[in-house]
Amino acid sequence: MSSSKHDKTPLQPRLANWHANGQFHFDSEEADAVDVQVTWDEDAIVIDSPVSGSVWKMEVSEGQTVQAGQVLAILESMKMEIPIYATEKGVVTDLLLTEGSRVSAGQAVVVLK
Numbered sequence: 602m603s604s605s606k607h608d609k610t611p612l613q614p615r616l617a618n619w620h621a622n623g624q625f626h627f628d629s630e631e632a633d634a635v636d637v638q639v640t641w642d643e644d645a646i647v648i649d650s651p652v653s654g655s656v657w658k659m660e661v662s663e664g665q666t667v668q669a670g671q672v673l674a675i676l677e678s679m680k681m682e683i684p685i686y687a688t689e690k691g692v693v694t695d696l697l698l699t700e701g702s703r704v705s706a707g708q709a710v711v712v713l714k
Contacts, residue, residue, distance in 0.1 A: 646691050646713040650704045654678030659700055661711070665693045673711045676704060685710055 641647060657677040661667055667687045676683045691713030698710055 641695075641712055642714065644714060645694065646689060647709045648673060648685060648688065648711040648713065650676060650685065650706055650708050650710050652676060652678045652683055653706045654683070654704060656698045656700050656702045656704055656710070657682060659696060659698075661693050661696070663693050663696055667691060667693060667713065674698075687711075687713060689713070
């Protein structure tokens with residue numbers, strides 16, 4: 602007869618033991634969503650993330666003038682580098698994330714004016 606590393610105890614006694622020891626359910630408090638209302642001037646150009654991932658590198662700084670098509674930031678998603686480009690010429694007024702920050706698809710990353 603071969604030996605196995607798997608527990609061969611019948612399931613019902615193990616379930617009863619898990620319940621008795623508080624191992625059956627793991628409860629944790631969910632973090633409250635932060636409801637931050639961010640507004641920009643009417644003429645602001647808000648550049649959003651096309652994907653979920655993390656900010657690998659910010660290529661610009663606040664106050665910098667950028668040209669249409671210039672790389673503003675590089676994201677990392679699924680081991681790929683994804684650049685975020687300026688959609689038009691402007692001045693960087695806000696960098697909303699820092700390197701290493703998590704980002705969701707559609708989340709604002711850079712604001713130009």
